[in-house]
Amino acid sequence: MRDLKGQTVVIRDVVRRYGTYEAVSNVSFDIRAGEFMSILGSSGSGKTTLLMMIAGFETPSSGRMLIGERDITHLAPNRREVGMVFQKYALFPHMTVAQNLAFPLKMRGVPTTEIAARVADMLALVQLTGFEKRMPNQLSGGQQQRVAVARALIFEPPVLLMDEPLGALDKKLRESMQFEIKRLQERLGVTVIYVTHDQEEALTMSDRVAVMERGQLVQIGAPSELYLAPKTAFVADFIGKMNFLDGDYMGAEADGAVVALSELNRIVAPAGLNGLNGSVAQGDRVRIAIRPERLRLAPKGQGGSSALAAKVETAIFVGSYHVFIVAIDGHGGAPIQVQLPANSASLPFRNGDSVDLILDREALKLFPAKEM
Known part of the structure; x- marks a missing residue:
């Protein structure tokens, strides 16, 4: 041929x-x-x-x-x-x-x-x-x-x-x-x-x-x-697995775009790494997108000042990685999926555990809520 x-x-x-x-x-x-x-x-x-x-x-x-x-x-x-x-x-x-x-x-x-x-x-x-x-x-x-x-x-x-x-x-x-x-x-x-x-x-x-x-x-x-x-x-939603967190856009500050998930939880996405393109005003609803593999979990109180308090709802061993479904404290949105590499057959966290959810800021993407 x-x-x-x-x-x-x-x-x-x-x-x-x-x-x-x-x-x-x-x-x-x-x-x-x-x-x-x-x-x-x-x-x-x-x-x-x-x-x-x-x-x-x-x-x-x-x-x-x-x-x-x-x-x-x-x-x-x-x-x-x-x-x-x-x-x-x-x-x-x-x-x-x-x-x-x-x-x-x-x-x-x-x-x-x-x-x-x-x-x-x-x-x-x-x-x-x-x-x-x-x-x-x-x-x-x-x-x-x-x-x-x-x-x-x-x-x-x-x-x-x-x-x-x-x-x-x-x-x-x-x-x-x-x-x-x-x-x-x-x-x-x-x-x-x-x-x-x-x-x-x-x-x-x-x-x-x-x-x-x-x-x-x-x-x-x-x-x-x-x-x-x-x-x-x-x-973002169609290609691969993606988590979305709904919140209110609070404007920009030196570190980036500020989004309030609740009265207790705020996230700052680095400037230039979001999809807002100037199309939202302060107070508008936005969506934060982040891949499951760009999230980490730590025992409660050990995740640092920017971590979000959460609770493990489901823990699954998939073979090469663990999947954890977690709910963020004080946030009524959909549960978040976290994917961690499996270093052993035992799960590092179990159902009901209180944990800190750590977001990789460089992996955050912001979009207007009206897009979805």
Whole structure:
């Protein structure tokens, strides 16, 4: 199998309307050649509609789309030369594995001798040599998905589109296939646009992730950027696990933005590390966001002056780490999840323990409460 030459994909001011409803609203971004880009969002975010427009199964109401130098906005699907992998595999049930792989090549008039060689190469690449004569119903779910990926790649498309391709697999197999697909993509150099609602999947596989909400592109960046520096409360909540503390914005002082959780508890978030952007006034409700792994617990009275008094409601041993659900004294909000590394099988704190909750100030992010 020859290395593929991935091409750039340009999405510019794309809109898709159904009557008065806008499923995709003025979306623009560029995908680099050979990049693995995931489009991430919940149901109804517009991610699949956007992918279907790139594939040619939906037509934009306005805007332009290019693959390389070609404008594909109104090009028929069969003339776009993109590979496509669906969640349901879409294998031909009456054809063998080899025949499924050969089909795209036959449709393109590839000589028979070359077809046989390319089928053999592709089967070796997806580690299915010896399965040539199997029928799809004789394969496991993971094997069927490998065949579907192989069939989408065998005619050497510059762009591969994948629509929730691992959604039908169990968790362990899904995780294994994530690495398989990423390995193939890096080996071949094809540009991949991967639609998923699974944020862990997107973070694991992607060079960059585009997050969509209600038809709009809300943030695009490397997985680490989205995780560590979300621009909105939605992205903060959607990417990974996040705790939110509601409070009143009391204004800025030398150390940063002051938020009152209650009459007894105040938190100061470092200036420049918040998402308020001058959009709130003193007294407005805000949300403090912090990841579970950026919190620590100490015995009551030993956490320092900035620690918050709390009580452990639930203590769980997960294997490589402990999870503690704690309620902050005097704060009526949702309990906070704390994740601590497990150094032994014994839990350092137990249900009912009074503790000090220590927040890593550098990890705090502030957002207007109205965003949520």
